[in-house]
Amino acid sequence: MSTVQPQRTAHNQRRVSFATLIGTTIEWYDFFIYATMAGLVFAQLFFEPAGxxxxxxxxxxxVGISFLFRPLGAFLAGHYGDKIGRRAILVLTLLLMGGATTLIGVLPTYETAGVIAPVMLLLLRVVQGISAGGEWGGAxxxxxxxxxxxxxxxxxxFPQLGVPLGMLLxxxxxxVMTGWIAPxxxxxxxxxRVPFLLxxxxxxxxxxxxRAVDESPVFQEIAAASKQSKVPILELFRKHGLLVIIAALIFAGNNAAGYMATGGFIPAYATSEAVGLERTEVLTAVTYGAAMWMVxxxxxxxxxxxxxxxxxxLIGFAAQLVTCFPxxxxxxxxxxxxxxxxxxxFTIGLGLSYGPQAxxxxxxxxxxxxxxxxxxSYALGAILGGAFAPTIATALVQAxxxxxxxxxxxxxxxxxxIVAVLLVRDRTGIDLSIRNQAAQEVGATVYDHRQPQVERQDSTELASVR
Structure with a gap:
């Protein structure tokens, strides 16, 4: 088998880090703008007849509906990302997300267009969901x-930072719009409309x-060796289905906290009559929270x-657990x-249980x-965790x-x-190349440099608690 070994220069790694940070920040800015506006004005602009x-x-x-379409985006992006490369999918998802967000900024409201307005809003939100489902994995x-x-x-x-940075923006x-430009x-x-149009x-x-970033060196090795999977999704679920479920559950707790606590719910709740804080003050505080989350x-x-x-x-989830009530x-x-x-x-635990995920x-x-x-795994975890967390939280408060x-x-x-994390083996630093995959496929042992012994990396990666 012939493989290539692309050089990992410091300059190239910095360029990749910057590119993934910029791209994910833009994607999640678009995503969070919708969640923020849903908590502040969409009930009046698009769903007013409901009360x-x-x-x-x-x-x-x-907001949650888009999460239901994330798996579709993940399936499509995963399939083609494993077949044709990571970079092309990243560019496509960026354009899809940006186009949908810009169009939301020019939508008519219920007052001017009737029921067609919320229908168009939901359709564009679906496009955002499909794009978000494919974006994260490629970055x-x-x-x-x-x-x-x-x-x-x-x-x-770095791509993880795009989420809190996108929310901060x-x-x-x-x-700025509510406090100074358009109070x-x-x-x-x-x-x-202005944040969407931006x-x-x-x-x-x-x-x-x-566009200026080189393709992933691992995918270059796969392409050079002609080792692309013909149907990656089928191979994934046939060999690693249980691992997908465990990985999704690891993300669910963090995502529920992130979307419910620092996304749309807190701005809506903190500005309600129950708390009574002023809208711009609350938005500024949540912006500060996003900065802390980023750190x-x-x-x-x-x-x-x-x-x-x-x-x-485990440290991150423990910190998150003890702050749920405070x-x-x-x-x-x-x-x-x-x-x-x-x-x-709250953002201390939130960041500690999000930073290592990539x-x-x-x-x-x-x-x-x-x-x-x-x-x-990411898309399913988002559905289980954050998809309807603001809706659930609002319903619980009302009830x-x-x-x-x-x-x-x-x-x-x-x-x-926490339970899901305890079920997986720590594989920090293992070989990610196609050589490791070949060993897995023939059932050979793979060396994990974090462990003193040689161990088998089986199809589920499940292990006893260490």
């Missing part, structure tokens, strides 16, 4: 497969940055290179400094089905009159993810 409470539930449900593999073995967690943290831009009624009339500028920048995410990626992915995850105790005081404290405490997922799956494996049930919901999701 205030039901309209808000419908607005948050529209992660470009970053991780270009990296040195002992810096994989750090490299994989989304809430920051919205805060009051002007925001409801036209100001909400996406077209970001798309142009992201497109040229991503803890990158720190977790670096830490995972030193103590392993599994240990970092998060809302602090917010319910109705005092702005307490909201900042809540964001600080490296952990990449080390779980063999090269020829890796794009499919990590994309589908119980308080946030205790919401905290228990977060506790339950976190515990599920």
């Amino acid at each position: 205030e409470s039901i309209g808000l539930l419908l607005a948050f449900a529209s 992660v593999l470009m970053a991780v497969e270009h990296a040195d073995d002992d810096r994989r967690g750090r490299a994989g943290a 989304a809430t920051g831009v919205t805060a 009051g009624d002007a925001f409801l009339e036209w100001g909400w 996406s077209i500028v970001l798309i142009v920048v992201g497109y040229f940055v991503r 803890s995410t990158f720190s977790a990626g670096v830490l995972s290179d030193r103590i392993g992915r599994k240990n970092t995850y 998060l809302f105790w602090l917010i319910n005081t109705g005092e702005l400094p307490m909201l900042y404290l809540a964001m600080t405490l 490296a952990l997922y990449s080390e779980m799956f063999p090269a020829s089905v890796r794009f499919s494996g990590i994309s589908i 119980t009159g308080g946030t205790t049930a919401v905290s228990w919901y977060l506790v339950g999701m976190t515990v599920i993810s």
